[in-house]
Amino acid sequence: MKIIIAFSVLMVIFIMLLPVFVVKGVHAEHDISIQAVETEPVLSPEVSSEPAAVSPNPAAPSRGVDTTTMVKLKTGDSVVTLTMYDYLVGVVAAEMPASFYEEALKAQAVAARTYTYYKMLNGSNHSDADVCDNCNCCKAYFSYEALREKWGEKYDYYIGIISKAVADTDGLCVTYEDEPILAAFHSSSPGYTENSESVWHSPLPYLVSVESPENGNTVPNFYTEVIVSFEEFKSTVKKSYPLAVFDTDQEGWISDAEYSDSGRIIKVRVGGVEMTGTELRGLFELRSTAVRWSVGNEYICFEVTGYGHGVGMSQYGANEFAKNGADFFDILSYYYRGTSVKSYLMLDSDKKLL
Ligand SMILES: [Zn+2]
Numbered sequence: 001m002k003i004i005i006a007f008s009v010l011m012v013i014f015i016m017l018l019p020v021f022v023v024k025g026v027h028a029e030h031d032i033s034i035q036a037v038e039t040e041p042v043l044s045p046e047v048s049s050e051p052a053a054v055s056p057n058p059a060a061p062s063r064g065v066d067t068t069t070m071v072k073l074k075t076g077d078s079v080v081t082l083t084m085y086d087y088l089v090g091v092v093a094a095e096m097p098a099s100f101y102e103e104a105l106k107a108q109a110v111a112a113r114t115y116t117y118y119k120m121l122n123g124s125n126h127s128d129a130d131v132c133d134n135c136n137c138c139k140a141y142f143s144y145e146a147l148r149e150k151w152g153e154k155y156d157y158y159i160g161i162i163s164k165a166v167a168d169t170d171g172l173c174v175t176y177e178d179e180p181i182l183a184a185f186h187s188s189s190p191g192y193t194e195n196s197e198s199v200w201h202s203p204l205p206y207l208v209s210v211e212s213p214e215n216g217n218t219v220p221n222f223y224t225e226v227i228v229s230f231e232e233f234k235s236t237v238k239k240s241y242p243l244a245v246f247d248t249d250q251e252g253w254i255s256d257a258e259y260s261d262s263g264r265i266i267k268v269r270v271g272g273v274e275m276t277g278t279e280l281r282g283l284f285e286l287r288s289t290a291v292r293w294s295v296g297n298e299y300i301c302f303e304v305t306g307y308g309h310g311v312g313m314s315q316y317g318a319n320e321f322a323k324n325g326a327d328f329f330d331i332l333s334y335y336y337r338g339t340s341v342k343s344y345l346m347l348d349s350d351k352k353l354l
Contacts, residue, residue, distance in 0.1 A: 057085075057086065057089060057144065057159065057163055064085065064167070064170040064171065065084070065170055065171030065343075066083060066084040066085035066088065066113070066166065066167075066170050066171060067083050067084070067085045068083070069083065069084040070082070070083060070084070071083070071084050071087040071116060071120075071130050071131065072128070072129040072130045072131075073087060073129060073130070073131055073132065073133060073141065074126050074128065074129035074131070074132035074133070075132070075133045075141070079128050079129045084113065084116065085166060085167070085170075086144075087116070087131075087141065088109055088112055088113055088116075088166045089144075089159070089162050089163055089166050090141040090142050090143060090144070090147070091112040091139050091140065091141050092105060092108050092109050092112060092162050092165060092166060093142050093147050093158070093159075093162045094133075094135075094139075094140035094141050094142040095108060095112065095135075095139060095140050095185075095315070096108045096315050098151075098158040098161050098162055100315075100318075100319045100322070101319055101322030101323055102161070102164070102165065102322070103318075103321075103322035103326060103327050103328045103331065104315070104318040104319040104321070104322040104328075104331065105161065105162065105165035106165045106168060106169050106327075106328035107313065107318045107322075107328040107331040107332050108165070108185070108313075108315065108318070109165045109166045109169045110169050110172050110173065110174060110183075110328060110332060110341065111174065111183040111185050111312070111313055111332065112139055112183075113169070113171075113172065113173055114173040114174045114175075114180045114181060114183035115138075115139060115182070115183045115184075115185075116130060116131055116139075117173055117180040118180045118181065118182050118183065119131055119138070121179075121180060122182075125137055125138060144159070147159060169328065170343075171343050172341055172342070172343050173341070173342060173343075174332050174336050174339045174340070174341055175339060175340050175341070175342045176205065176206045176336075176338060176339045176340075178342075181204075181206055181207075181336060181339055182196075182204060182207070182312075183312060183313070183336065184196070184207060184309070184311040184312035184313075185308075185312045185313040185314070185315060185335075186306075186307070186308025186309050186310055186311065186312065186313075186314060186315070187219075187306070187307035187308040187314070187315050187316060188212075188214050188219045188222060188306045188307050188308065188314055188315070188316040188317070189212040189214065189262070189290075189306050189308075189310050189314045189317060190262070190263050190264075190288070190290040190305035190306045191211065191212065191215075191262070191263065192209050192210065192211055192212060192261065192262035192263070193209050193210050193212050193262065193310055193311065193312065193313075193314055193317075193335065194209055194260060194262050194264055194289075194309065194310035194311050195207065195208050195209050195260070195262075195311075196208075196311050196312075198260050198262075198264065198266050198277075198311075199278055199289075199309045199310065199311050200311070205337070205338060206336045206337050206338050206339050207311050207312055207336070208337055209260070209261060209262050210334065210335060210337070212314040212316075212317035213317055213320040213321065214314060214316035214317045214319075214320050218316060218319075218320060219306075219307075219316045221287075221307070222305065222306065222307075223303065223304070223305055224287050224303075224304045225301055225302065225303055225304070226284055226285070226286055226301070226302040226304065227299050227300075227301050227302075228284060228299060228300050228301075228302070229298055229299050230250055230298060230299065230300070233253065233299075233300055234246050234271075236283055236284065237270055237271050237273075237283060238271070240283060241270070241271065241273045241275070243272075243273055244270060244271025244272060244273045245271055245272050246271050250295045250300065251295050253270065253271060253295075253300070254268060254269070254270055254293060254300070255268070255269045256268060256269040256274075257269075262290070262310065263290050263305070264277055264288065264289040264290045264291075264310060265277030265280060265289045265290075265291055268280055270283075277289035277291070278309070284302060286302055286304045287304050287306065287307040287308075288304055288305065288306045288307055288308060288309075288310060289309075289310070290304060290305040290306050290310070291303065291304050312335055312336065313331070313332070313335035313336070314335065317335070318331045318335070321334065328341075329341055
């Protein structure tokens with residue numbers, strides 16, 4: 001009898017606790033499934049979804065604004081979360097040669113950090129990430145693993161240089177009226193940078209054309225040529241612009257080019273269709289919109305100067321300034337007019353400025 005009573009009491013207790021077990025079980029599974037989704041995209045040890053990620057980079061500062069700010073990076077179909085510090089090391093390494101002068105690398109680190117903050121605060125190009133690793137959309141980025149492969153036995157030396165540029169500028173951003181700017185940058189300019197409205201339609205007071213000191217002696221592939229046969233020219237244009245007509249002789253296929261003061265094409269007619277210089281650049285994969293052309297017997301030859309959209313800081317120009325003794329504050333305030341470099345930027349969990 002005692003055994004039966006004891007058994008019944010145990011059963012009652014078990015039944016009373018059952019919902020707790022079940023609910024707990026559901027919660028636990030739910031937690032696990034959320035965690036699995038978040039951790040799945042982690043591709044390599046240096047990028048972790050854990051906020052307390054420890055950088056595999058021995059040069060990483062133990063504490064700083066960059067090591068406590070997290071960035072969501074889209075890489076392929078995955079999104080990884082990493083510290084601003086690790087992200088910026090990967091961006092500077094991908095965007096600028098490690099052999100550049102230290103002050104140019106620091107200017108690059110600050111510009112890349114500013115761009116990232118701008119995207120976090122003003123809306124990203126991506127619904128599920130702050131930035132991506134595609135240089136045609138956001139900024140190029142190499143993981144530590146990719147850099148090991150790229151640099152081989154020079155890895156320790158180069159990673160030390162890049163890491164120092166990021167750590168020495170910890171938390172610094174370029175600001176205009178106390179807000180991080182759209183810190184656009186490009187590889188090289190044909191004597192002058194470009195106004196933002198020539199490329200993106202809307203003017204920004206700090207993205208205006210300035211003289212830039214790089215040239216064919218200091219920039220590899222500063223002058224390039226793209227040769228396109230007449231047939232290829234017609235089919236390439238018609239694929240994107242079906243209304244284009246090529247019923248004149250080849251001399252008339254490209255006409256009415258309007259150039260900006262910096263020597264880049266703003267507008268041009270191709271096969272009678274008006275397009276922007278940026279669109280022409282995209283069609284024929286030209287390195288910039290600083291383009292002249294000539295018509296041969298069987299082909300059209302584009303002669304291109306510089307590389308990139310031309311807006312904001314020129315990387316090779318920054319290197320020339322650094323070579324001549326400018327520091328990164330000088331370089332940034334030269335290319336981004338009317339701006340300041342400030343260090344107060346911190347974001348709370350809702351990505352609001354503190
Ligand atoms: Zn992107």
